[in-house]
Amino acid sequence: MIIKEVFMKNFGKFHNERLRFQPGINIVYGGNESGKSTLYTFFQGIFFGLRRKRGVASRTDTYTRCLPWENPSWYEGSVLFEAGKKDFRLERNFESRSQEAELYCVTDGEKMSVEEGDLEILLGGATQRIYENTAAIGQLKTRTEEGLTEELREYLTNFQTEGDFRLDPGAALDRLKDRRKEWEKEEKKAREKKERAREKLLDRIQYTREEIEDLEEKLERSRESFRDIGQDRQEEKPAEDRRESSFPLVFAALFFLGFLAGCAGAIFFQLSWLIPALIFLLGGAFLFWYFRDRGEKASARSRKEQDRAIRNERKKGQQITWKEALQDKRNLLYNLQEELEELENDNEKILKAQKEVQSISLAEKMLAKAAGNLQSRRGNFLKERTWEIFGELTQGRYQRGIIDENFQIRLDTGDRYAGLHQVSQGTAEQVYFALRMAAGELLCREEELPVILDETFAMYDDKRLCEALEWLHKNRAQVILLTCTRREIEALESLGIPFHQVDLQIRAGIRSNS
């Protein structure tokens, strides 16, 4: 990008001020209070807007400092620049809160849209922060050695985060870890819940098993008792039968024989008929007694039998009930086992949590890797390029340097490494300058921005100044150098480097009414 013209309609002490610039080196020369710093601010403000602080701080912020001295409600300006072989005009009204800008393509006579990012594209994606850290080099705030070292280190630390948004990889990783822990807790909870349900089911299964065993035992016992009864009866019966059939027969035969003997005696020996009659009667009485006894016995037995039959019947009924219950319990056991199987296979909630955990773990891994890659890639480029530029600037006086993990910088003086505090302030500033130029190349790869230097070389000796100017002349498309001395002009003239000079009129430090 080449800035062609700046028009400050109303900006700080400037009023309808039009400044023209050329490609190559431009020297803006003006004494103190001529408005160089205001111009420096304008370059930033026109492209990115002016930052406003809130509250009391706003009284001293850049925005307030650059409020037009006259007509403060009319706070605007424009810039004409070339990018991609086309001319553009950017106008900005600083007065309103949003400081909206309007962008025109002068070559095509077209209005562009800042909201939709047309300006961003023209700036090659450079943000205000990138611009401040690379192309625009303001006056160093501190001039002490430690201050400079500190500033350099801070610059390198923050260098990881360009843009207006500072990413914090450490905090992001912590956040991810927290979220992963949440899901891990979910997973644990789901597992515990499942385990509780499983235990409950296992209890029921165990209980049903016991019931089954109990029933099986009962059935076995009842079957045994059935067998026992059957055996008893079989053992009992023949003895009884024998008694029943043989015992009275002997008696009956005896009586019958007695009776016959009596009869024979009465006939042949003319004994009294009373004897056989007596025997007959005796036999009859015995028979009567016997049959009555037998009948009684039989009825008693049949009652016993009936009882037994009822008992057996009841037992059989019970057996059937038990058998049915057993079968039911077995089916229930089967059902419970099926339920257990289903439960064990149901990992829906656990898997869901696991999936989240996996995703987050992957995010953590990738983020750490991306951060590492970026840092090393960038760091390497930055280191290489910084020492390259530094080498060119110092014309080989220092070969290389080292930037370590803690952004400690050491310079290779040929025989030893010297800390930054051990070399001269000018050298330290050269490192700083090289670093910025390298960073600019790294971060604004798509569009080279003009380098704006505000009294950057004040601490350089003549030799260093010439080296720097020469380097800029060779390596940068446009440089705008703000200075209050003629050193740079003289140096350029002596080096024979062409340059464009812009003179700023010295303006009164207080508002004049003229």
Place this chain on the structure above:
Amino acid sequence: MRFFHIADVHLGAEPDKGYPWSQDRSREIWDSFRRVIEQAGRDHVDLLLIAGDLFHRQPLARELKEVNAMFSTIPDTKIVLIAGNHDYLRKDSPYRKFPWGKNVWGLWSQEFSHVDFPEMGVRVRGCSYESREIRQPLYDSLKKSGEMPVEILLAHGGDEKHIPISRERLIAGGFDYVALGHIHKPQVLLEDRIIYPGSLEPTEKNDTGVHGFVKGEIKKGKVRTAFVPWAVREYKELRIPVTRETTQYRLTQFLQELIKKMGEKHIYTVLLEGKRDPDTEFHLNQLYSLGNIRAVEDQTRPGWSLEELCRKYKGSLLEEYIRSFGEKPDEEAEKALEYGIGALLETGEEIL
């Protein structure tokens, strides 16, 4: 001749175990079945076909007693049952031994068998499951015998592991009516002829939509059927569109009204879809109290586009991170991307 065709009643199931409505659902399944029997009685239905999975698991004797008692209240209705894959005939299955009432016929064998009802001129053929799975396409080669004026096939299955069914072959079988079971979603394979009535009541969260049974009439060899919505409640899926403007409060309000409108008795699965404000994170747990909500799934994506982010944070870690996932991240990677971007943006700070 009038008939009812029910299937997949799943008596004894405990849907959504662990959720507050689970017990109620268990009871409602029994109630719904009882009401169908009562309805069959009122409508003087001649034939009640139960196409398998009457029970969710192995039936217990007392449960069969209960069912048989219900059947006995409609003595004029002939009832034919088969066992499906859930209540399949184990060796101890009480289905076979149970002293069923006079109006109940079970085709308790994996071999095809049939019952004839000469007074109606109807034959019902079918077979039961004797194992949890049957992978053979048993119905493929089955043909109407022609021995009765009307022949009905009582069948259960229709997926890879449970008697695969080919529609064409079923049609070619020539049955006057095929009473199917197993698929829980009601569907008609052939108008008035080959029908899944679906489960009588939905038994799990995927059984969305209307549930009921099929009633039909066969007159002079012509079959006419109608679906009867019967289930007490439905599983419904609510897709809630989310935009950048959706907040927790608005979401709650919206869901509450929607559930009120669609019926508070139903059971819902809530899906949040669309692009949410990247800074918004919904508290899903709070939504469960708004009704019978089975699950809330947040499928929203943060409303950023990766290209936009890459452009906005050009050269930064964020871009490096996004690019490190390549062109086409898989599902896990996409989630990881989202988590990482979220964490970076949440922990970063505006520099002013």
